[in-house]
Amino acid sequence: MYEKYSTLAGKIQFIEQQLPAQRGTIYDRNGNILAMDVPARTLYVDTRHIDDREKTMKILASILKIPVSEIEKKFREKYPRIKRKLTVEEYTAIEKEKLKGIVFEEDYKRVYPKGKLACHILGFTNVDGVGIEGVEMQYNDILSGETGLITIPRDGRGNVLNSLSRVIRSSVKGKDIYLTIDERIQQIVEEEIEKCWEKSCPKKISVIAMDPKTGEILAMANKPDYDPNVPSRFPPEHRKNYAVTDLFEPGSIFKIVTAAAVLEEKKAGLDEVFNCEGGKWFIRGHILHDAHPYGPLEFQQIIIKSSNIGTVKLAMRIGEETLYQYIKKFGFGELTGIDLPGEIRGILRSVERWSDYSITAIPIGQEVGVTCLQAIRAISVFANGGYLVRPHVLKKVESSDSSLLHSAVTGEPLITSENIMTLNSILARVVSEEGTAVKAKIHGYSICGKTGTGQKFINGAYSHSKFIASFLGFIPLEDPKISILVNVDEPVGAYYGGAVAAPVFKEVAWRIMQYMQVPPQSTSIAMTGFQTYENKRTD
Amino acid sequence: MKTRRRKPDWITNLFLVAAFTFCYLIIYCKAVALGYRVSDLERTCKQLKNWNQYYRSQILRELSLEKVKQRAEKMNLSLEIPETWRIISLANSETEIEKKDKSAHAEELR
Secondary structure, X not given: OHHHHHHHHHHXXXXXXXXXXXXXXXXXXXXXXXXXXXXXXXXXXXXXXXXXXXXXXXXXXXXXXXXXXXHHHHOOOOOOEEEEEEOHHHHHHHHHOOOOOEEEEEEEEXXXXXXXXXXXXXXXXXXXXXXXXXXXXXXXXXXXXXXXXXXXEEOOOOOXXXXXXXXXXXXXXOOOEEEOOOHXXXXXXXXXXXXXXXXXXOOEEEEEEEOOOOOEEEEEEEEOOOOOOOHHHOOHHHHOOHHHHOOEOOXXXXXXXXXXXXXXXXXXXXXXXXXXXXXXXXXXXXXXXXXXXXXXXXXXXXXXXXXXXXXXXXXXXXXXXXXXXXXXXXXOOOOOOOOOOOOOOOEOOOHHHOOOOHHHHXXXXXXXXXOHHHHHHHHHHHHOOOOEEOOEOEEEEOOOOOOXXXXXXXXXXXXXXXXXXXXXXXXXXXXXXXXXXXXXXOOOOOOEEEEEEEEEEEOOEEXXXXXXXXXXXXXXXXXXXXXXXXXXXXXXXXXXXXXXXXXXXXHHHXXXXXXXXXXOOOOEEEOOOEEEEEEEOOO | OOOOOOOOHHHHHHHHHHHHHHHHHXXXXXXXXXXXHHXXXXXXXXXXXXXXXXXXXXXXXXXXHHHHHHHHHHXXXXXXXXXXXXXXEEOOOHHHHHHHHXXXXXXXXX
16 A cells, blocks of 8 residues: 555656667777767756746747747647757757756767768668667667666656756666778768769669678668768658669679589580670570670680670570579579668579570579679679678677677688689689770779679560669789679660779779778889889779 | 862763764765765766767768868869879888898889
């Protein structure tokens, strides 16, 4: 009985109020702040204790930049909330006025000081501080702290006695996290995306830069983008992380899988010649075209020149089932397991569901849907000695024992090191005068890569005016430091991967090499006591 | 022989108790006053921390590429990526160089 009435009395005499917890800070891999909480206040007004109603309304309206009429409407309530998340400046300005009846409640506001930088990775929080996109959502539990509790006594008239408040439970700050993202590399990528956006006016662009040996995402950016400080000002499609949530038909970049499968199965020799039918081949009721008419081409030339006909002939050697197994091995049709929300599997139909024509389409990247992440993971296999890495963005959690939360590589190597060396020598020739990606060439560096120009599948047919231009590569060949994927959706004007995406790769890679201080191999000048490496962006 | 009259013990005790009580009260009051000062300072410290955090975010915002670009545009400065670049790395250990010359200079060649 006593306890019952004591609890009831307590409810009348005291108000319980939650103390908000500060959310953890998000850093890049070098400790640069990408997202942080700043103190903010929520402003309430106890209208019963206001001295001068008109004056108070005018002052609040001018400081908070809210129309007086709106404040007047709120003042009709007894204890209205005027504004949430006041900045320190607003709060101090109001406090200086020493107005009566003003009540502040402690709160925090999420701030992304770098603006749009890495917006699709970071995501954002809602007004209650709950992550609803990106890393903010993925690691919401780690970043959110524990809210505290205070009791505030009330006098006989029900007035709140703030000065006599008692802390029952202190709030605990959320844990800080460090991402694998490198702010500088992210900046480079976003700058180059911007240039491409202005030049090619595409529908969207995605670029990913990844450490091929560990799967650490160093940069990931999409255009259109948004400012996470004010996400509501941007349409929802700007907030999508296309690199993770959207699929595309990869086109010729998929030929790396076909080539790897053929080599691994020893179904064709490197110098073996295939007839590329002069660029037009009637096969299984369809006509297959090449971008340029080729006659007889060696296996390696087929990849270097990106011949569709030659690639299909190669694929036919290994057959549907084997090709499918290799596509699966390279991680297509499955989640990469990246720690970002909204990842999709892509489209890879089982062999039983392949049509008679599929063997002529899938080897050249048609009839399959892949994500940018899956594609960059596939090229990284050639850069890291044959392993399928798990892409990830979380490097470590503050005060966590294990600094590396993700294992670098998983499983057995997909292809033998000899075949990797062979394929890499072919892919290096793609980025040369004889290949399709001469525009990705950087003086002094050996680059491996593959271009892709996928026709968009619209209304049941492949479009002849809408393309996806892509380039997939890594640099430098000798000791790969970074894999880069460039994906440009519906560029205007030039649409070939070699013409649109390769130059973006070149600029991004060149600048990253400078930043990482990776010297070029072929133009070193040895001096007495010093070695000087010099390089020019243009040949 | 005239014996000196001793003060009764209770007067001494009373005096001592009063003195101790007085000291205790003074110290207690000082402790209470100190407590208020500490809580005031704590509040000020918290406010300063808040300001610090706020200005930190503002500085970071001003340092962001977006803002730097805006300022550069305003001041008619062009931010261009250099066409050429160099990395100079020591090929020999410092001691070997010192033996030769006593001083090491890294200069760019033009």
